[in-house]
Amino acid sequence: MRYDAPMPKPAAPGSTSTQNAGPPLDDSVVDHLRTDYARLPADLTVGEALAAVRKNPPKGTVIYFYAVRPDGTLAGVVPTRRLILAEPATPVLDVAITSPVTMNAAATVADACEFFILHRLLAFPVVDSDGRMLGVIDVNLYTNELVDLAAIDAREATDELFQVVGVHLEEVRTGERRGGAAGAFSPLRTRFPWLLANVGGGLVAAFLTGLFEAELKEQVALALFIPVVLALAESVAIQSVSLSLPALRAGRPTWRSVWRRTRAQAGDGLVLGVGCALLVAGAGAAWLGLGVVALCLLGGVIGGVTWAAGVGAAVPNLLRRVHPDPHVASGPIALAATDLGTLLIYFSLARALL
Incomplete structure (x- = not known):
């Protein structure tokens, strides 16, 4: 069986998604999806999945593997550690998280920020109303500092990373990116x-x-x-x-x-x-x-x-x-x-x- 790794989505002209400042918070997450996520057919065994990955390595950064059914719907999320350590004959779905946290295609960047802080995961699958996988939204949407944090203690690095994400969320909560009456009266609400x-x-x-x-x-x-x-x-x-x-x-x-x-x-x-x-x-x-x-x-x-x-x-x-x-x-x-x-x-x- 063939491992399917879609080609990366080209960046839009003038896109800010790779800048430390992050994209506008009212943008749709669909505009900032990664489509080069590590995708696996849901009916593979672990051994078949690893062989497929070696044959067709994913072109982007691998954070999680995503088990996808033939109709394109998301069957589960497979943490890399589970995939590597499982017995080769084990079905992929047996080591997958079959009720993963997903984001709807209608979500905004601010919603994604809430998700990262609340669930403290490094990436979320984005699905449409029928559960079909559209792509992945990950922490690189907000900051390029992830590589720099690799040299820090793992727990400290994770805390600092989500603190950076929290800055973006705080901006939208306090209305710092709003103008007019909405921004002026935001303190009354928050x-x-x-x-x-x-x-x-x-x-x-x-x-x-x-x-x-x-x-x-x-x-x-x-x-x-x-x-x-x-x-x-x-x-x-x-x-x-x-x-x-x-x-x-x-x-x-x-x-x-x-x-x-x-x-x-x-x-x-x-x-x-x-x-x-x-x-x-x-x-x-x-x-x-x-x-x-x-x-x-x-x-x-x-x-x-x-x-x-x-x-x-x-x-x-x-x-x-x-x-x-x-x-x-x-x-x-x-x-x-x-x-x-x-x-x-x-x-x-x-x-x-x-």
């Missing part, structure tokens, strides 16, 4: 909803403060230190968010990894909290000479910073389990939760000690 977390958190914090009005009246000095207690907790929360986000490029975390990362950051927060609390409580005691306020500051800062560090690690990880891009939402949600938890710890200590 960022404003998450700022409501800060609005809601601030209102709840004001209500929470009102519940401890008696303690504040009895010891007005407690109110003087609310800004510094919150500022320390918020700073640590943002630090933890920033440290957690890069690790999420590798994929959706497990519940065990969420717990492990949260616990590790909370431990770091405890150490930071003790150091900050000693300074703030010491300054408060020297300034006001009020032991009870110093104790409230000591416990409030330690508890608040520890809570903030844990929240800053947990929020991005939990969001990543339900959404491929937790960057925009993590900060507002983590800060709102940090403020509420820190105030509750600080005022509860004051109620217990006064």
Whole structure:
């Protein structure tokens, strides 16, 4: 049997598909397909497939092999490792992924970008409405840096590659490539909803403060230190968010990894909290000479910073389990939760000690 490798599709004049900047995000993926993909008849055995490949080597880069039926429909995707390691008598479809992730011909380059970030694969088959294989869309659509990344550690290279792809997706999300009213009002659609977390958190914090009005009246000095207690907790929360986000490029975390990362950051927060609390409580005691306020500051800062560090690690990880891009939402949600938890710890200590 003959291995069929179609000729490459000629590049259109002025095409940008080989430039690092990538093609326009509203382009159709059909305009940027690779048709020199490694195609195999679906009824071959592994031995026959390897013989066909040796006889007619694919002309383009081989990322995956694609098992195609006689009518042109996609039967499955065969990872190269599986094909090489399988027994020669094994049918190709036995080592193929028979329910692969595919892209519809109506998809845009922006849709392809979403696919790469969500599924973290290096190529996707593009099919028409009848399931017939039209071609392959791969990461070379976005960047020529793939070859340069080969010299880097494999995991680091993969993370950096998908980060590059993510830049293109972020552009379309924020409307940086749009003009007129659509671009001007894009922040309202993409960022404003998450700022409501800060609005809601601030209102709840004001209500929470009102519940401890008696303690504040009895010891007005407690109110003087609310800004510094919150500022320390918020700073640590943002630090933890920033440290957690890069690790999420590798994929959706497990519940065990969420717990492990949260616990590790909370431990770091405890150490930071003790150091900050000693300074703030010491300054408060020297300034006001009020032991009870110093104790409230000591416990409030330690508890608040520890809570903030844990929240800053947990929020991005939990969001990543339900959404491929937790960057925009993590900060507002983590800060709102940090403020509420820190105030509750600080005022509860004051109620217990006064």
